[in-house]
Structures are given as structure tokens and as C-alpha cells.
Amino acid sequence: MKRFAKFAIALGAVAVAATGAVAADDPIKVRQELMKTVGKSTKLSSQMAKGKVPYDGAQAEQAMQTIAGVPDKYVTLFPAGTEKGGETEASPKIWEDMAGFKASAEKLKVAATAGAQAAKQGKDAFAAAFGELVKTCKGCHEGYRIKKQK
Amino acid sequence: MRRLFWAAVILAIIGGVAFYVLTMPRMIDAGELPRHTADVANGEYMFFAGGCASCHAAPASSKCDDPKSTDKRKLAGGRCLITPFGRFYVPNISPDRESGIGGWSDIQFVNAMVRGVSPSGSHYYPAFPYTSYQRMRYEDLLDLKAFMDTLPAVKSQVPGHDLALPFRLRRGLGLWKLLYLDGKQFSPSRGQDEKVARGAYLVEGPGHCGECHSPRDPLGGALSDARYSGAPNPEGKGYVPNITPHKTGIGAWSGEEIIDALETGLTPSFDSFGGTMVAVQENMAKLTAADRAAIAAYLKSLPAVASAPRKKEAAK
Numbered sequence: 001m002k003r004f005a006k007f008a009i010a011l012g013a014v015a016v017a018a019t020g021a022v023a024a025d026d027p028i029k030v031r032q033e034l035m036k037t038v039g040k041s042t043k044l045s046s047q048m049a050k051g052k053v054p055y056d057g058a059q060a061e062q063a064m065q066t067i068a069g070v071p072d073k074y075v076t077l078f079p080a081g082t083e084k085g086g087e088t089e090a091s092p093k094i095w096e097d098m099a100g101f102k103a104s105a106e107k108l109k110v111a112a113t114a115g116a117q118a119a120k121q122g123k124d125a126f127a128a129a130f131g132e133l134v135k136t137c138k139g140c141h142e143g144y145r146i147k148k149q150k
Numbered sequence: 151m152r153r154l155f156w157a158a159v160i161l162a163i164i165g166g167v168a169f170y171v172l173t174m175p176r177m178i179d180a181g182e183l184p185r186h187t188a189d190v191a192n193g194e195y196m197f198f199a200g201g202c203a204s205c206h207a208a209p210a211s212s213k214c215d216d217p218k219s220t221d222k223r224k225l226a227g228g229r230c231l232i233t234p235f236g237r238f239y240v241p242n243i244s245p246d247r248e249s250g251i252g253g254w255s256d257i258q259f260v261n262a263m264v265r266g267v268s269p270s271g272s273h274y275y276p277a278f279p280y281t282s283y284q285r286m287r288y289e290d291l292l293d294l295k296a297f298m299d300t301l302p303a304v305k306s307q308v309p310g311h312d313l314a315l316p317f318r319l320r321r322g323l324g325l326w327k328l329l330y331l332d333g334k335q336f337s338p339s340r341g342q343d344e345k346v347a348r349g350a351y352l353v354e355g356p357g358h359c360g361e362c363h364s365p366r367d368p369l370g371g372a373l374s375d376a377r378y379s380g381a382p383n384p385e386g387k388g389y390v391p392n393i394t395p396h397k398t399g400i401g402a403w404s405g406e407e408i409i410d411a412l413e414t415g416l417t418p419s420f421d422s423f424g425g426t427m428v429a430v431q432e433n434m435a436k437l438t439a440a441d442r443a444a445i446a447a448y449l450k451s452l453p454a455v456a457s458a459p460r461k462k463e464a465a466k
Contacts, residue, residue, distance in 0.1 A: 043420040066388050079438060141424025142217045146388035149380065149460045
């Protein structure tokens with residue numbers, strides 16, 4: 001009986017965790033949070049590239065690795081049914097051309113991975129790699145994001 | 151009864167003549183152009199300041215609204231602008247004699263840019279932003295033409311515009327121009343700081359920023375007291391932001407941040423520009439640092455205007 005009680009409690013705990021996970025798994029929210037993560041790393045990288053804060057190779061590398069970890073997960077967060085709602089700025093073109101969208105996200109991953117390598121070689125190499133990374137941000141936002149009125 | 155008939159005929163004739171006269175293309179004479187030796191380098195600068203390639207370079211893919219282009223020097227046209235008035239197809243402005251503007255005289259080019267009139271005397275639709283380009287100095291326009299004459303000639307076939315019925319009547323654009331084309335060249339306002347004035351010239355003239363960032367009335371004319379306060383994207387979905395110093399605009403951006411954004415494409419919150427602003431920003435990055443600073447100074451000097459109330463998503 002005691003064993004059964006333990007089992008029931010465990011089951012309950014799993015159920016609660018699962019419910020929590022469903023709420024946190026709203027793909028629109030998750031993808032928006034991921035973009036904020038990218039924004040934070042971009043901010044630090046930009047400030048270091050421009051010399052507005054002192055260059056720190058380890059931090060720069062970390063920022064690039066954080067960004068590099070995003071695209072693979074990010075592109076899975078656009079299932080059918082998440083085209084609208086939650087203040088999403090995703091363009092319908094994502095669903096019309098998922099392959100193109102994924103290729104665009106892959107460019108960010110490639111650029112961030114290169115950025116992490118460049119970070120080890122010092123500020124100038126990092127700044128150049130960061131410039132290339134920003135092009136991939138724009139390249140994707142050019143066609144796959146629709147700005148909404150704030 | 152007979153008198154009534156003749157009265158109707160006479161009224162129709164008067165109406166027709168009035169329409170004809172009011173809608174006549176108004177052009178400038180070659181004699182009004184200054185004597186000028188063209189500066190091709192300045193022409194290239196104006197080419198980027200004016201964003202010519204953003205619309206006129208052929209789209210990178212077979213999709214006519216593909217925002218990307220492969221070669222900004224090949225102005226074969228063919229891009230489509232999908233607007234509430236219908237679908238405009240951007241013409242070829244390469245120096246090709248058959249499908250482009252090769253062989254145009256200086257005055258023909260200037261009249262296209264500042265009066266929106268083609269060499270054959272017909273009106274251009276204001277999707278071509280001549281309401282902004284009319285502010286440009288003739289010298290800058292002549293330099294621009296000299297530069298464009300050096301670009302490769304490209305042959306292309308561009309479809310005709312596909313517009314809703316009332317807008318198909320080109321001649322009627324003469325009336326639109328009476329309302330919205332004032333024919334004034336740029337002149338700095340009294341006491342305007344030199345840097346701000348340079349920014350004003352770039353923003354109001356070649357940059358044609360107000361074409362997307364200003365709200366329009368139902369006839370497509372910019373609302374003068376709400377200029378730069380943001381507007382629904384004239385090409386389809388989404389919204390073009392308010393760039394006045396209001397809190398619903400970019401009031402929180404410092405001048406330095408505006409300069410940075412124009413140079414790098416990153417906003418103060420480290421988001422990147424998107425949509426058609428990417429092509430615009432890449433052009434702005436080609437200008438001198440002093441000109442980007444002038445643009446920022448002018449934007450900071452604009453009256454702060456609140457964005458129009460937000461529309462519900464369902465309305466789109």
C-alpha cells in the first residue's frame with residue numbers, strides 16, 4: 001500500500017510537471033523567448049565589437065555559442081496552428097517556404113559558430129565575424145518577419 | 151427639351167475640356183536646368199541615397215515580391231509592389247534602349263523624377279516616389295543620370311500594372327498631382343542648422359523616407375501633419391514604424407543610436423531591421439558618417455507625433 005501511495009504521488013508529480021510543461025511549451029512564447037536570448041548575446045557582442053565595453057574573449061565566445069545553440073531548436077517552433085496569436089511577428093512566408101526559412105536559420109548557426117572561433121583570435125577577428133552574423137539576422141527578418149504596430 | 155439636350159452637350163464639353171486641362175502633364179523646360187558638368191561619383195552616391203535599386207533591381211528569384219535582388223547594378227525591373235490599389239510592376243530603368251531608359255535626354259529624366267511624367271507625356275503612378283524626388287537638386291539629378299548611364303543595359307519584359315478599375319485611368323493622375331505634387335524643390339527652413347538641413351534634404355528628397363513611414367489619406371496622399379508617424383505597410387502586411395521623437399516612435403533612441411541603426415541594422419534593443427528596411431539600411435550604410443549623423447539630427451528635430459491608434463488584427 002505504501003508503495004502504491006508513493007507511486008501515486010510520483011504519478012501526480014509527473015502530471016503536474018507535464019501541465020506546467022504544456023503552458024511553457026506554447027511555441028509562440030518559446031520562440032519569442034529564444035529571440036530575446038539571441039538579442040542579449042547580440043547586445044554584448046555588439047558592445048564588445050564596437051569597443052563600448054572591454055573585449056573579453058571568453059564572454060564573446062560564450063555569447064556566440066549561445067546564439068549558435070538557438071537555430072536548430074528555433075525552426076521546430078513553427079508548427080501548423082501557430083501562424084497567428086501571441087503578438088507573433090512571424091510572416092506567413094515561413095509556412096509557405098519552410099525550407100527557405102530553415103536555410104536562413106542555418107546561416108545564423110554557421111555565422112555564430114564561426115564567431116565563436118573568431119572570438120579566440122581577438123577583438124578585430126570577432127568584430128568582423130559579428131558583422132557577418134548581423135547580416136544573417138537581417139537576411140531572415142527581411143523576408144520572414146512582419147513588423148507589427150507596438 | 152431640345153434646349154435641355156444642348157445644355158447637357160455643352161456641359162459635357164466643358165467638363166471634358168476641364169478634365170483635359172486639369173489633368174495635363176506639367177513639365178519643366180530644358181531651359182530651367184542649370185549648366186552642369188555631371189559628377190558621376192556624386193551620382194552613384196545619390197543612387198544609394200535614393201534607393202533606386204531597392205525597387206528597380208530585378209528580384210533574386212522568380213517570385214516578383216522577393217525582397218532580395220542579386221545585382222543592384224542591373225535595373226531590369228520586374229519587381230511587383232502589392233498595394234491596396236492593385237499590383238504595380240516596377241519598370242526597367244537600365245540604359246537599355248528598348249526596354250529601359252537608354253537614350254533619354256537630361257530633361258526627360260528630370261521630368262520623370264520631379265514631375266512624374268514620362269518622355270511620351272503620360273503620368274507615372276506615385277508608387278514611383280516623385281513626390282519626394284521633386285525635392286532633389288537638379289545637379290544631383292543630372293549626376294544621378296550620368297551614373298545610371300554607366301550601368302549595364304539589361305533587356306527585360308515587365309508586365310503592365312494590374313490595378314483596380316478607377317486607378318487604371320492614368321490621365322486621372324493629373325488631378326492627384328494637383329492635390330499632392332507641389333513642385334517645390336528643397337530649401338532649408340529659416341534658421342535651420344546646416345547639419346539638420348542636410349539631413350532634411352536626404353530624408354525628404356532622395357531618401358523618400360516619408361513614402362513608407364508617413365500615413366496616407368484614402369487617395370494615397372501623405373497626411374502632412376502626421377508625417378513620419380508610422381503607417382500600415384503600403385506593400386501588404388505589417389506596419390512601418392513611427393520615426394518621430396514621440397514615445398510611440400523612436401523618442402527613446404538617442405541620436406547616436408539612430409546613427410548606429412542606420413550603419414549596422416541593429417536597433418537599440420539589439421533586434422535587427424527587417425522587411426524592406428534592410429535594403430534601405432544597406433544603402434544608408436554606404437553614405438558618409440556625416441550624412442548618417444545629419445539624418446539622425448533631422449529625425450530628432452521632427453515634431454513628436456503619436457502613432458495612430460492600433461487597429462485590431464482582424465481588420466487586416
